[in-house]
Amino acid sequence: MARKQREFRILGMTPSEIVREFFSSGTGKVAAALFIVLIVVSVYALVTLPPNFARVWNNPKYWQLNPQYAPPAWIDSIMGPVYSPQIYVNDYTFTVQHQDGVTYITVTFNVNYEYDKPWNEIFIVINNPAIYSMSQPPVVSITIYRPDGSKITLGPLPINTRVTTLGVSPEVVSQVNLFYSEEYHISDVVPTGSSATPYLFYTVDDGKLVPLKGPYRFTMVFYVFSQNSSVINRKDLEIVLQGQIYGLMGTDNEGHDLWLGLLAGFPIDLAVGLLSALIIVVIAVIIGIVAGFYSGLIDEALMRLTDFVILLPAFPLLIVFSVLFGWSIWDAVIFLAIVSWGASARIIRAMIMQIRNAQYIESAVIAGASRMWILRNHILPQIIPFILYLLVTNVPGAILTLSSINFLGLAGSDTQHGVHYSTTPMSLAH
Incomplete structure (x- = not known):
């Protein structure tokens, strides 16, 4: 008989099983709805706003007809x-x-x-x-x-x-x-x-x-x-x-339409936030599972590494390295993710250690179940909702930190050809 082809698995679970576990909790459903909204708005921005908007945004003449410091029209x-x-x-x-x-x-x-x-x-x-x-x-x-x-x-x-x-x-x-x-x-x-x-x-x-x-x-x-x-x-x-009021979010000191600015930032901010959060969660999950599941010397070594990462002043280091090496926004994303997983890894480790000591886990071990089987059937289903929670909560944190770096002018980006523009008057199109 032909040998059955092995299914692709991540930590012992197939992608369909992971998706099913994600949506089995209320947290997963709320997070999925949030991501759908973010993706829809980002796609709308990419479709409706022109690729030269970043240059337009920095052109004061483009906005000279708009009022300054205007509150929103509503x-x-x-x-x-x-x-x-x-x-x-x-x-x-x-x-x-x-x-x-x-x-x-x-x-x-x-x-x-x-x-x-x-x-x-x-x-x-x-x-x-x-x-x-x-x-x-x-x-x-x-x-x-x-x-x-x-x-x-x-x-x-x-x-x-x-x-x-x-x-x-x-x-x-x-x-x-x-x-x-x-x-x-x-x-x-x-x-x-x-x-x-x-x-x-x-x-x-x-x-x-x-x-x-x-x-x-x-x-x-x-x-x-x-x-x-x-x-x-x-x-x-x-x-x-x-007028004295303008648009959905008003204007700034140069008359920029803040709604268009927010809309233009969605695609790049979503990409930045998701990439940073994904790296943080992957590292935290791997460290937390290995440390909590295997314990002993491995646990001790990984926890000392985790403590070191937690003690690192991530934001000051990000500023220093951005100045020294002229980092782009993507360099900053990777660095931020590498130094931000410590707290999440500790929480995952604590959850796994608590689950590992449960009576049904001991029964599974006595019955001869392998570590991978226990991980797949008893541990991962319980921590997957929390993993999704970490993914969701790390996105805005990454966006806020990297926006602060951009605000300080310390991380250049490839967003000079960003996206934007829509309901603007005829004069602004010239």
Whole structure:
């Protein structure tokens, strides 16, 4: 008869038996659900975000339209309509007229202001360098019709850069101050060095500035002169009202979308955490099982090694070696795993020694069962849920430690070609 082919086993158990034991406990099911979530989010990040996101993240111009230090957009659903949201104006009328060698492009749109804090700034973005690079660039004049029947006229302003920031223009500041002086007899309402944009949405009540809520109509007229070969098209123009809240997680001091940053970090952080946790658990399981199951001189030697590893200052050593040897993030992962298994190995050893002294183990030995049979049928099924627990709990610890090293700029990585990007406005794609 043909000899039966031996099945592949890990510590005496087939892969299917290990999987079955993992899912037999509540811990295993929860851990599996957690890993599925992490994997799904990582795959989503890899699919939806572009491979050049790391370079984009470090480009301040990419984020210049976003507010700085903005809280997340959902905060208004809790506090009410307090903060103005970021608005990318897409619904506007666009008409073109030619007269006496000048092209007049009129853009009209409406916004409804219903918040306690107005927009920080208004940006006019032209995504065609041929337009704003001309020797005589276009100019824009803006008329704002307010809910109380008054109007503010701003400009004309030259369109000589890709992004024109409306409120910081000295001419606009002067015109807004003039409006408040003539309408409400208040001078210098715009503080020195501040943007005039928020004051477009205020009125005066009893000598104090208060929000003027209601519908606003903006009419922008762009004047493109005859010597310009390019004319502003609808696809070239973007108008952004910079809000005070942004996205799912807000922004940092440079306007980075923190949600995109978190999403981009998922794939690499998951890989780093899993690799580190896997190495830690494999070493801890091998040391713990051998020490606890065989005892004697082997146990004594392995425990002295374990004590030495536990006493090592892992994080300071990681910093020192990263500086000395210019380690990458993957070098740091391996080092961290090699010096972090001690405590886990001791716990596994203690569990195995307790199980080994049980009466049913002694009965199995008397009956002639081999060590491997006892390990497979009586010991591993009891410690596998704990092994999974160790795997799960070591992942966030590894991510946090390695993130700290990256934050200190001590471990370079190959994530310069990282992943990212999704629901961003048209201007950010250029």
